[in-house]
Amino acid sequence: MTRIGSQGYAAAYAYAGATNTQTGTAAQQQAKAAEAARTGASSVSVTLSAEAQAALAGKADGRDLATVVSDARKSLDALLSAAKATSALKDGKATIDISGLDRRALYAIASNQGGKFPIEEQVVASLQLKAGQDAALAGPAADARVTGDYAGLYKAALTRHEAAGTEEKATLKWQNEKAALVEGLRQSTAKPGAAPTGIADDPVAAYVKANGGVVSNPRSRDIDDVVADVRVALDRQYSLATGEGMATGPDAGKIDFTRFDDRSLSAIALNKGGQFSEHEAKEAAGEIRSRNREGVSSYWKAAQQSGDGSTFGRTLVSQYVSMSAEEREAVGWTPALYEKMVATQNLSAKLSSMFGPDGSIKTGMSLLDYL
The missing domain is CATH 1.20.58 (Methane Monooxygenase Hydroxylase; Chain G, domain 1)
Structure with missing residues (x-):
């Protein structure tokens, strides 16, 4: 979402409307207009969604895979040390919080790139990736249940999907899910209000099935x-x-x-x-x-x-x-x-x-x- 301060519009209007009949010299008018434009420009603010920020970060990530793996290994070692833990899992529960790692690092860990990450770390990273997807779909899915806007849900899923890093996009799983999401968007656009059906490897359908039951918030309640x-x-x-x-x-x-x-x-x-x-x-x-x-x-x-x-x-x-x-x-x-x-x-x-x-x-x- 982009917010543009009203001063930006006012500055342009003031500059366009300045004439020699106004009070002061032309130079003064131009100086005032320039100052207004400068002030207006400084009031422009841009707010991006978390998924848009992730997509931009992914495109701007110029690291090679070896660097990604090395950085991820260092981050995990630091987290384990701080938690005084020797493993990312204990009794089936995570011992460290890796939500601060970027998606490319999480995928490198989850897929054991370079053979640097034991199964416990792979599992924690896999679950964090899923948590990120669930968070991205939660709002649009809730809207879809009320309004029938499944197209909006599939658009959100595609935005999240496209934020993947180079290594993740190269996998057959990513490509199959991309095709499924594109087909889901096509169906939901062609038939507004109806949930897409019959699509293999559809992550949206899987999410809705797991989270759209008759019992509210079953996983988080007593x-x-x-x-x-x-x-x-x-x-x-x-x-x-x-x-x-x-x-x-x-x-x-x-x-x-x-x-x-x-x-x-x-x-x-x-x-x-x-x-x-x-x-x-x-x-x-x-x-x-x-x-x-x-x-x-x-x-x-x-x-x-x-x-x-x-x-x-x-x-x-x-x-x-x-x-x-x-x-x-x-x-x-x-x-x-x-x-x-x-x-x-x-x-x-x-x-x-x-x-x-x-x-x-x-x-x-x-x-x-x-x-």
Whole structure:
């Protein structure tokens, strides 16, 4: 957004309207006009959105990749030292705040550029990138729910997407998502008020699905408050159900969980407060596990398409860290499983670093020596 001070317009008007009939000499009039113009110019202010600032910063970043990696490594070392931590994660929680790092640095860490960043740092950086995207889409998504302006939502997503650095833009994932966003903008412009459909790799659709449920702010609120809202939402859904075989009460029938987020589903499945029927808990447990299986399968397929198998393990660890305690318990993802995933991923990265692009061992050490 740009704000131009009114003095700038006044100065131009004063200069254009000056004539010899006005009081004072022509030189004095010109001097006054020049001073007004100078003062007016100094009142011009420009305010850019965070995404526009990020895009400009990305274009102005002339560093080579080696410098980006080196700077990111130094920043992380400083943050770890200040936090008196030896790892960016502890018990599945971040030990450092990396929100101050720029997007290019975050991507370098998340994708382990140069092999300089362990899995814990990759995960924290990946989640920070996602947090940045979520923040960019939150406002436009809220507007879209009220006004149906999905075109504005896709424009915001494209602006965020284009702010990526050189390395990120070179990936197949970025290119696929760019194509999806362009198609989403086309559909939403052609049919105002209707959400685009049938688009593969659409990050906006994924965001709306994860954050547009019937329960308000399920990830940030106390679980007891979430449970209360879920109970109300289910009862209302039963009262409106008309389809054949659909549940009209808590004890029988198919329950439509389409608009329930994973934490809300987990609360039903666990049913720790006894707010839900046995049927509801069983149906929710089946749904949350089905979603989990589909998610893991999609992570695997994406890793195969990218040509980088390490992304699968990194995505799984990132998923664990981003889950609430209720979600982890509902799908059986335990701290022991988390530790095993991290250890496996670190071993995989260590083994991969032994070999050059042609498959030759980089050092004269044997495999056992290296490990």
